[in-house]
Amino acid sequence: MQSFKPTTVIHTVALSDPDTCERKKDAAEQTNHIGTKNIVSACRKIGARLDYISTVYVFDGIQGGYTEDDKPNPINWYGETKRRAEDEVATLPQFGIFRFDKLYGYNGIGKPNDDISKILNGQPFEVNSDQIRQPLFVDDVATALQLIQGNSANGVFHLAGPDKLTKYELTKKLAKLFGKEEFVIPIPEKAQLARRPKDATLCSTKIEEMGMVFTPLATALTKIGKAYKADRK
Numbered sequence: 528m529q530s531f532k533p534t535t536v537i538h539t540v541a542l543s544d545p546d547t548c549e550r551k552k553d554a555a556e557q558t559n560h561i562g563t564k565n566i567v568s569a570c571r572k573i574g575a576r577l578d579y580i581s582t583v584y585v586f587d588g589i590q591g592g593y594t595e596d597d598k599p600n601p602i603n604w605y606g607e608t609k610r611r612a613e614d615e616v617a618t619l620p621q622f623g624i625f626r627f628d629k630l631y632g633y634n635g636i637g638k639p640n641d642d643i644s645k646i647l648n649g650q651p652f653e654v655n656s657d658q659i660r661q662p663l664f665v666d667d668v669a670t671a672l673q674l675i676q677g678n679s680a681n682g683v684f685h686l687a688g689p690d691k692l693t694k695y696e697l698t699k700k701l702a703k704l705f706g707k708e709e710f711v712i713p714i715p716e717k718a719q720l721a722r723r724p725k726d727a728t729l730c731s732t733k734i735e736e737m738g739m740v741f742t743p744l745a746t747a748l749t750k751i752g753k754a755y756k757a758d759r760k
Contacts, residue, residue: 528569535576535676538566538616541609545584545721548605559608564615576621578672583628585610588724591659595626595683595733603721613683623675625668627686628727629694631701632665633751636758643751646702649710656695656713659726661687664742674739685729690744700744704752 528536541559542548548555563579570577584606585599601607616622634640636647645652663686671686695713702708716723731741 528573528575532573533575535578536566536570537578537580537672538563539580541580543582543605545603545605545723546719548608549603549721552604555604555608556611559605560611560615563612567615567619570619576623576676577616577619578623578625578676579612579616580668581613581624581626582606582609583626583727583729584724585613585626586724586727588658588726591726591728592730593685593728594730595685602724605721606724621679622681623672624683625671625675625686626683626729627661627663627668628729629660629662629697630665630668631662631697631747633754635754642698643701643705646698646705646707646710649707651710651712653712653714653718654695654698655716655719655723656693657716657725658693658723659691659728660694660697661689661691661728662694662697662744663688664744664747666747667739667741671734671739674734674737678737680737684734685731686734686739686741687729687731688741688744691728692744697744700748701751704748704755 540562542555567577584603585601586593587600587602599610601610613624616624633643667686675684698711699708702711
Protein backbone atom coordinates (compact mmCIF):
# COMPACT_ATOMS: atom_id res chain seq x y z
CA MET A 528 0.00 0.00 0.00
CA GLN A 529 2.86 2.41 0.73
CA SER A 530 4.31 1.66 -2.71
CA PHE A 531 1.07 1.92 -4.69
CA LYS A 532 -0.50 4.68 -2.55
CA PRO A 533 -4.19 4.11 -3.36
CA THR A 534 -6.58 6.96 -2.62
CA THR A 535 -9.32 4.52 -1.59
CA VAL A 536 -9.14 1.02 -0.13
CA ILE A 537 -12.14 -1.33 -0.13
CA HIS A 538 -11.75 -3.91 2.63
CA THR A 539 -13.86 -7.04 2.04
CA VAL A 540 -11.77 -9.71 3.81
CA ALA A 541 -13.40 -11.56 6.72
CA LEU A 542 -13.90 -14.88 8.41
CA SER A 543 -17.64 -14.60 8.03
CA ASP A 544 -19.26 -17.91 8.96
CA PRO A 545 -20.64 -17.40 12.49
CA ASP A 546 -20.24 -21.06 13.49
CA THR A 547 -16.61 -21.14 12.30
CA CYS A 548 -15.93 -17.96 14.27
CA GLU A 549 -17.29 -19.62 17.44
CA ARG A 550 -15.04 -22.64 16.92
CA LYS A 551 -11.97 -20.61 15.92
CA LYS A 552 -12.22 -17.48 18.03
CA ASP A 553 -8.56 -16.51 17.77
CA ALA A 554 -8.57 -16.85 13.98
CA ALA A 555 -11.72 -14.71 13.81
CA GLU A 556 -10.17 -12.06 16.06
CA GLN A 557 -6.96 -11.98 14.03
CA THR A 558 -8.71 -11.83 10.67
CA ASN A 559 -11.71 -9.64 11.41
CA HIS A 560 -10.39 -7.28 14.07
CA ILE A 561 -6.57 -7.23 14.07
CA GLY A 562 -6.38 -7.54 10.28
CA THR A 563 -8.66 -4.53 9.95
CA LYS A 564 -6.62 -2.63 12.55
CA ASN A 565 -3.52 -3.18 10.41
CA ILE A 566 -5.30 -1.97 7.26
CA VAL A 567 -6.51 1.12 9.13
CA SER A 568 -2.91 1.82 10.16
CA ALA A 569 -1.71 1.50 6.56
CA CYS A 570 -4.49 3.79 5.31
CA ARG A 571 -3.62 6.39 7.91
CA LYS A 572 0.03 6.43 6.85
CA ILE A 573 -0.79 7.14 3.21
CA GLY A 574 -3.91 9.27 3.76
CA ALA A 575 -6.26 6.81 2.02
CA ARG A 576 -9.99 6.50 2.48
CA LEU A 577 -11.15 3.08 3.76
CA ASP A 578 -14.50 1.56 2.82
CA TYR A 579 -15.20 -1.37 5.11
CA ILE A 580 -17.70 -4.17 4.55
CA SER A 581 -19.43 -4.94 7.86
CA THR A 582 -22.55 -6.87 8.84
CA VAL A 583 -25.97 -6.71 10.47
CA TYR A 584 -24.55 -9.21 12.97
CA VAL A 585 -23.22 -6.31 15.02
CA PHE A 586 -26.84 -6.07 16.29
CA ASP A 587 -28.74 -8.42 18.62
CA GLY A 588 -31.78 -8.87 16.36
CA ILE A 589 -34.35 -8.00 19.01
CA GLN A 590 -36.00 -5.01 17.35
CA GLY A 591 -35.10 -5.22 13.64
CA GLY A 592 -35.16 -2.25 11.30
CA TYR A 593 -31.87 -0.99 12.73
CA THR A 594 -30.67 2.49 11.74
CA GLU A 595 -27.10 3.71 11.55
CA ASP A 596 -27.61 5.46 14.91
CA ASP A 597 -28.60 2.29 16.81
CA LYS A 598 -25.95 1.01 19.20
CA PRO A 599 -24.34 -2.31 18.22
CA ASN A 600 -24.91 -5.23 20.58
CA PRO A 601 -23.57 -8.45 18.99
CA ILE A 602 -24.69 -11.83 20.33
CA ASN A 603 -22.03 -13.99 18.68
CA TRP A 604 -18.25 -13.83 18.26
CA TYR A 605 -18.41 -13.01 14.56
CA GLY A 606 -20.50 -9.93 15.32
CA GLU A 607 -18.20 -8.92 18.17
CA THR A 608 -15.06 -9.06 16.01
CA LYS A 609 -16.79 -7.01 13.32
CA ARG A 610 -17.92 -4.45 15.91
CA ARG A 611 -14.33 -4.09 17.09
CA ALA A 612 -13.22 -3.66 13.49
CA GLU A 613 -15.80 -0.94 12.92
CA ASP A 614 -14.41 0.97 15.89
CA GLU A 615 -10.96 0.86 14.30
CA VAL A 616 -12.23 2.07 10.91
CA ALA A 617 -14.14 4.97 12.47
CA THR A 618 -10.87 6.50 13.74
CA LEU A 619 -9.90 7.47 10.18
CA PRO A 620 -10.71 10.93 8.82
CA GLN A 621 -12.19 9.42 5.64
CA PHE A 622 -14.12 6.16 5.85
CA GLY A 623 -17.30 4.30 5.00
CA ILE A 624 -18.74 1.39 6.99
CA PHE A 625 -21.26 -0.63 5.01
CA ARG A 626 -23.55 -2.96 6.97
CA PHE A 627 -25.75 -5.45 5.20
CA ASP A 628 -27.09 -8.96 5.56
CA LYS A 629 -27.30 -11.94 3.24
CA LEU A 630 -25.78 -11.43 -0.21
CA TYR A 631 -26.98 -13.36 -3.24
CA GLY A 632 -26.13 -13.27 -6.92
CA TYR A 633 -24.71 -15.19 -9.84
CA ASN A 634 -21.14 -15.00 -11.17
CA GLY A 635 -21.32 -17.63 -13.89
CA ILE A 636 -20.92 -21.39 -14.26
CA GLY A 637 -17.69 -22.68 -12.75
CA LYS A 638 -17.19 -19.58 -10.59
CA PRO A 639 -17.86 -19.09 -6.85
CA ASN A 640 -21.58 -18.47 -6.36
CA ASP A 641 -22.09 -19.02 -2.62
CA ASP A 642 -25.43 -20.78 -2.10
CA ILE A 643 -26.04 -21.10 -5.84
CA SER A 644 -22.88 -23.20 -6.07
CA LYS A 645 -24.31 -25.53 -3.43
CA ILE A 646 -27.59 -25.70 -5.33
CA LEU A 647 -25.87 -26.48 -8.63
CA ASN A 648 -23.82 -29.22 -6.94
CA GLY A 649 -27.10 -31.04 -6.31
CA GLN A 650 -26.25 -31.98 -2.73
CA PRO A 651 -28.66 -31.51 0.21
CA PHE A 652 -27.74 -28.59 2.46
CA GLU A 653 -29.34 -27.02 5.51
CA VAL A 654 -30.37 -23.38 5.86
CA ASN A 655 -31.79 -21.36 8.73
CA SER A 656 -35.58 -21.07 8.65
CA ASP A 657 -36.01 -18.75 11.66
CA GLN A 658 -34.18 -15.51 10.98
CA ILE A 659 -35.90 -12.65 9.21
CA ARG A 660 -33.49 -11.38 6.57
CA GLN A 661 -33.27 -8.67 3.90
CA PRO A 662 -31.22 -10.31 1.14
CA LEU A 663 -29.08 -7.93 -0.88
CA PHE A 664 -28.43 -8.46 -4.59
CA VAL A 665 -24.64 -8.45 -4.97
CA ASP A 666 -24.68 -5.96 -7.86
CA ASP A 667 -26.16 -3.34 -5.51
CA VAL A 668 -23.05 -3.32 -3.31
CA ALA A 669 -20.84 -1.92 -6.07
CA THR A 670 -23.50 0.66 -6.92
CA ALA A 671 -23.71 1.77 -3.28
CA LEU A 672 -19.93 2.05 -2.95
CA GLN A 673 -19.71 4.18 -6.09
CA LEU A 674 -22.52 6.42 -4.82
CA ILE A 675 -20.89 7.05 -1.46
CA GLN A 676 -17.41 7.56 -2.90
CA GLY A 677 -18.78 9.88 -5.60
CA ASN A 678 -20.35 12.03 -2.89
CA SER A 679 -17.24 11.83 -0.65
CA ALA A 680 -19.60 10.81 2.15
CA ASN A 681 -18.26 9.53 5.47
CA GLY A 682 -19.83 7.35 8.13
CA VAL A 683 -21.97 4.25 8.51
CA PHE A 684 -24.41 3.19 5.80
CA HIS A 685 -27.01 0.42 5.85
CA LEU A 686 -27.74 -1.53 2.66
CA ALA A 687 -30.88 -3.65 2.56
CA GLY A 688 -32.90 -5.31 -0.16
CA PRO A 689 -36.61 -4.41 -0.26
CA ASP A 690 -37.83 -7.96 0.50
CA LYS A 691 -38.03 -9.53 3.97
CA LEU A 692 -37.90 -13.33 4.21
CA THR A 693 -35.96 -16.17 5.83
CA LYS A 694 -32.76 -17.58 4.36
CA TYR A 695 -34.66 -20.82 3.75
CA GLU A 696 -37.30 -18.98 1.73
CA LEU A 697 -34.62 -17.16 -0.26
CA THR A 698 -32.68 -20.34 -0.96
CA LYS A 699 -35.83 -22.15 -2.08
CA LYS A 700 -36.54 -19.37 -4.56
CA LEU A 701 -32.98 -19.56 -5.88
CA ALA A 702 -33.14 -23.36 -6.09
CA LYS A 703 -36.40 -23.17 -8.02
CA LEU A 704 -34.55 -21.37 -10.83
CA PHE A 705 -32.41 -24.48 -11.29
CA GLY A 706 -35.06 -27.11 -10.58
CA LYS A 707 -33.37 -28.26 -7.37
CA GLU A 708 -35.75 -27.21 -4.59
CA GLU A 709 -35.65 -30.64 -2.97
CA PHE A 710 -32.02 -30.18 -1.88
CA VAL A 711 -32.80 -27.24 0.44
CA ILE A 712 -33.46 -28.40 4.01
CA PRO A 713 -34.82 -26.02 6.70
CA ILE A 714 -33.27 -26.04 10.18
CA PRO A 715 -34.06 -23.90 13.25
CA GLU A 716 -31.60 -21.38 14.68
CA LYS A 717 -31.09 -23.54 17.77
CA ALA A 718 -29.53 -26.26 15.60
CA GLN A 719 -26.59 -23.95 14.79
CA LEU A 720 -23.59 -23.35 17.03
CA ALA A 721 -23.59 -19.54 17.01
CA ARG A 722 -26.61 -17.51 18.04
CA ARG A 723 -28.19 -15.53 15.23
CA PRO A 724 -30.05 -12.21 15.46
CA LYS A 725 -33.72 -13.10 15.10
CA ASP A 726 -34.70 -10.00 13.12
CA ALA A 727 -31.69 -9.15 10.95
CA THR A 728 -33.32 -6.27 9.11
CA LEU A 729 -31.95 -2.78 8.51
CA CYS A 730 -33.33 0.65 7.73
CA SER A 731 -31.61 1.89 4.56
CA THR A 732 -33.33 5.29 4.33
CA LYS A 733 -30.05 7.20 4.73
CA ILE A 734 -28.49 5.92 1.51
CA GLU A 735 -31.82 5.77 -0.33
CA GLU A 736 -32.22 9.52 0.25
CA MET A 737 -28.89 9.91 -1.56
CA GLY A 738 -30.37 8.20 -4.63
CA MET A 739 -29.72 4.51 -4.03
CA VAL A 740 -32.37 2.14 -5.40
CA PHE A 741 -32.15 -1.48 -4.25
CA THR A 742 -33.06 -4.33 -6.59
CA PRO A 743 -36.27 -6.23 -5.70
CA LEU A 744 -35.86 -9.98 -5.28
CA ALA A 745 -38.18 -10.78 -8.21
CA THR A 746 -36.11 -8.60 -10.55
CA ALA A 747 -32.83 -10.13 -9.34
CA LEU A 748 -34.17 -13.67 -9.76
CA THR A 749 -35.14 -12.88 -13.35
CA LYS A 750 -31.62 -11.55 -14.04
CA ILE A 751 -30.00 -14.60 -12.47
CA GLY A 752 -32.24 -16.98 -14.43
CA LYS A 753 -31.47 -15.26 -17.73
CA ALA A 754 -27.72 -15.22 -17.04
CA TYR A 755 -27.72 -18.92 -16.19
CA LYS A 756 -29.65 -19.85 -19.34
CA ALA A 757 -27.24 -17.78 -21.45
CA ASP A 758 -24.28 -19.60 -19.88
CA ARG A 759 -25.73 -22.99 -20.80
CA LYS A 760 -26.14 -22.20 -24.51
